[in-house]
Amino acid sequence: xxxxxxAVPGGPAPLAWRVATVRGVSPASAHARTLVLDVxxxxxxxxxxxxxxxxxxxxxxxxxxxxxxxxxxxxxxxxLTVERLDDGEVSPYLTDVLRPGDGLEVxxxxxxxxxxxxxxxxxxxxxxxxxxxxxxxxxxxxxxxxGAAARARVPARLIYSARTLEAVIDRADIERLxxxxxxxxxxxLTRETGMEWTGRRGRVDRGLLAEAGWPxxxxxxxxxxxxxxxxxxxxxxxxxxxxxxRHVRTERFGPTG
Amino acid sequence: xxxxPFIARGFHGRRPQAHPERLPPGQYETRDFPVLSxxxxxxxxLAAWDFTIxxxxxxxxxxxxxxxxxxxxxxxxxxxxxxxxxxxxxxxWEGVSVDTLLDxxxxxxxxxxxxxxxxCDGGYTTNLPAADVTGGRAWxxxxxxxxxxxxxxxxxxxxxxxxxxxxxxxxxxxGLRLLARDEPxxxxxxxxxxxxxxxxxxxxRGDP
Numbered sequence: 204x205x206x207x208x209x210a211v212p213g214g215p216a217p218l219a220w221r222v223a224t225v226r227g228v229s230p231a232s233a234h235a236r237t238l239v240l241d242v243x244x245x246x247x248x249x250x251x252x253x254x255x256x257x258x259x260x261x262x263x264x265x266x267x268x269x270x271x272x273x274x275x276x277x278x279x280x281x282x283l284t285v286e287r288l289d290d291g292e293v294s295p296y297l298t299d300v301l302r303p304g305d306g307l308e309v310x311x312x313x314x315x316x317x318x319x320x321x322x323x324x325x326x327x328x329x330x331x332x333x334x335x336x337x338x339x340x341x342x343x344x345x346x347x348x349x350g351a352a353a354r355a356r357v358p359a360r361l362i363y364s365a366r367t368l369e370a371v372i373d374r375a376d377i378e379r380l381x382x383x384x385x386x387x388x389x390x391x392l393t394r395e396t397g398m399e400w401t402g403r404r405g406r407v408d409r410g411l412l413a414e415a416g417w418p419x420x421x422x423x424x425x426x427x428x429x430x431x432x433x434x435x436x437x438x439x440x441x442x443x444x445x446x447x448x449r450h451v452r453t454e455r456f457g458p459t460g
Numbered sequence: 461x462x463x464x465p466f467i468a469r470g471f472h473g474r475r476p477q478a479h480p481e482r483l484p485p486g487q488y489e490t491r492d493f494p495v496l497s498x499x500x501x502x503x504x505x506l507a508a509w510d511f512t513i514x515x516x517x518x519x520x521x522x523x524x525x526x527x528x529x530x531x532x533x534x535x536x537x538x539x540x541x542x543x544x545x546x547x548x549x550x551x552x553w554e555g556v557s558v559d560t561l562l563d564x565x566x567x568x569x570x571x572x573x574x575x576x577x578x579x580c581d582g583g584y585t586t587n588l589p590a591a592d593v594t595g596g597r598a599w600x601x602x603x604x605x606x607x608x609x610x611x612x613x614x615x616x617x618x619x620x621x622x623x624x625x626x627x628x629x630x631x632x633x634x635g636l637r638l639l640a641r642d643e644p645x646x647x648x649x650x651x652x653x654x655x656x657x658x659x660x661x662x663x664x665r666g667d668p
Contacts, residue, residue, distance in 0.1 A: 216665075216666050217664075217665075217666030218651075218664045218665075218666060218667070220466075257486070258468040258473070259465040259466060259467055259471070260468065260471050260472050260473045261467055261472075264472075264473040265465070265486065266471075267486040267487075267545050269545065296470070300469075300470045300471070305469055306468075306469075308466050313651070313664065314650070314651075315651060316646075316650055431494060431495045431612070435495070435501060435612055438500035439501065441500065442500045448500045448502070449499070449583065453497060453498060453499055453500065455494070455495050455497065
């Protein structure tokens with residue numbers, strides 16, 4: 204958190220709930236959707252930050268959850284990519300019920316530690332598991348807005364572990380970023396059984412991190428996001444490979460719904 | 461915050477709560493124990509481990525792992541509430557009351573002020589009013605659920621301050637600095653609330 208929130212730096216400015224308007228809804232994978240929100244008086248964000256979402260029912264019952272912002276600070280609107288959890292309470296509402304024109308209460312942006320911008324430098328080593336790729340894609344989208352010269356100074360690699368090909372979030376956009384903004388992408392699928400996938404299979408392991416990551420001597424800024432066991436394993440392996448713990452920033456997804 | 465909440469069209473909620481009176485606003489009950497940390501889980505050898513209280517006037521008192529275990533033990537059963545919205549009921553811990561540690565420190569002339577900062581392996585810190593870690597409301601714990609506290613949950617030892625959001629219950633704790641004036645810790649500097657009372661929903665700086 205780069206000094207995340209307060210509109211008045213250092214001041215006790217409260218993080219207000221704002222009623223955003225859903226401008227668009229689009230599929231991000233077989234299980235995830237992206238909501239594009241127009242948030243009134245949105246103060247801007249840094250790639251990697253998240254928002255809180257609050258749902259209040261007619262009878263006053265309320266539920267809150269946190270979702271990473273998928274869009275770059277430079278993009279119009281604030282996008283959230285939400286993976287539907289079948290036994291969830293909030294995610295099925297966001298993916299199945301919400302439609303363009305609806306209002307949605309949000310507050311943010313929140314978090315400034317798991318956040319990155321081009322001026323913070325690199326190299327950038329992004330390791331995502333499942334929907335944990337979302338804040339990492341925000342970083343790559345932000346980097347894509349920088350000029351080619353700035354990008355050349357901040358080389359970026361994405362290691363992304365998904366269960367199956369159809370679970371890969373924003374596959375087409377990842378390919379676009381790879382081709383147009385010089386990102387090295389390694390996609391590995393842990394449960395894909397289909398024959399059409401000829402790429403890498405299996406979990407992110409030490410060999411993959413050593414081969415596809417940067418050597419510790421390059422002092423990459425590592426961001427690791429995903430389910431708790433994934434993040435525990437990857438962060439531990441990065442430290443064992445010789446990366447400075449203070450250069451490994453993590454965000455763990457609990458089983459929130 | 462808006463005076464009247466915005467009603468989400470078509471949202472009915474679906475989680476009947478067994479103990480609604482135990483759930484602070486905006487929280488939901490989980491049976492899991494999610495992990496939240498900003499970096500890798502540090503590993504430390506127990507032989508090199510110690511716990512130190514630094515007093516307001518430069519004095520300090522230090523316990524080794526074995527010395528800490530020789531102090532009177534308590535086994536609190538408490539509800540815990542994470543700022544990321546989950547709450548977990550009836551968690552069981554084993555450790556030593558912070559009162560016991562502060563009393564022992566005071567007996568050796570190590571005195572405190574109105575605030576404390578917990579410091580940890582990995583560089584994490586969190587600040588608390590002294591009143592929130594005294595009066596039988598805070599512990600340094602090394603046991604969880606009848607076994608040793610797992611590293612990802614803060615082992616070998618963490619602070620336990622269950623009446624505040626769980627980021628105040630610093631993982632991998634190595635000691636307390638006693639202070640006359642408040643000094644923001646890691647998340648507090650990054651926009652989280654200074655005190656973090658879940659019943660007042662003090663999540664972020666500027667919340668009531």
